[in-house]
Amino acid sequence: MQKFNLAVVIMVLSTIAITLKAEARSLWTDQPRILSTVTAQVPDSTKKDDAVMYLKRGFDRLKEKKYQEAIADFNQVIKLEPDNIYAYLGKGLGNFSLENYQAAKENFDQALEISPNFAHGYYFRGFTRLMLxxxxxxxxxxxxxxxxxxxxxxxxxxxxxxxxIEKIQKS
Structure with a gap:
């Protein structure tokens, strides 16, 4: 497996403003730039450059609040690299932003099935479960x-x- 740095993608992701409802809104708005730098291991692919392009564009579209288009880009990454946890993460964030919480949870579940120690997957799935x-x-x-x-x-x-966790327990 080749390693490549997704710092650019994560920088874009870190600026995403996800609008939340109920108690999750107050919890989430306290989160300044949650992601900084993440290094991913992605399987070799003959279409690796295309996958990286779709991934970056998907995160750019999330930042622009073009959630449907972002999800379409993440679906393209998944077609090219079915085990790309960042595509499922991005897709989950898009669905979350569209208030499709069950779909978002399923996307985070898929990322965690591929990589059971993916901290960001648990983090975002936690907020999704709160919305559910x-x-x-x-x-x-x-x-x-x-x-x-x-x-x-x-x-x-x-x-x-x-x-x-403390805020959820107090609510």
Whole structure:
């Protein structure tokens, strides 16, 4: 497997303003630039350049709040690289932004099936579960995200997950 840096994509992702409802809105708005730098391992592909282009464009479209177009781009990545966790993450964020919470959860589930230690997948699925009124599942996902972020040395992200857990427990 080849490694490549998705810093550009993650920088775009970090500026996405996801509009939330209910208690998730107050939790999420406390999250400044959740993602900074992530390195991914992606299977070799004869269409790797196309997949990277669709992935970047998908995150750009999320930033522009063109959620349907973003989801279409992430679907193209999935056709080219079915195990690309970032395509499922982006697709989940698009569905979340469209308030298609069940679809978003399924997208995050797919990312986590491929990569069970994908902290960002747990983090975002936690907020999605909160929107689906599954507070227990939200807390479990955020706790897992916090543990994985801590293990990776991403202590700021671990703290954000812990703070979200505290707010959910108090609500």
């Amino acid at each position: 009124s599954d507070n227990r599942g939200a807390i479990a996902d955020l706790q897992k995200a916090s543990t994985l972020f801590t293990q990776a040395g991403e202590l700021e992200l671990a703290q954000k997950a812990d703070s979200a």
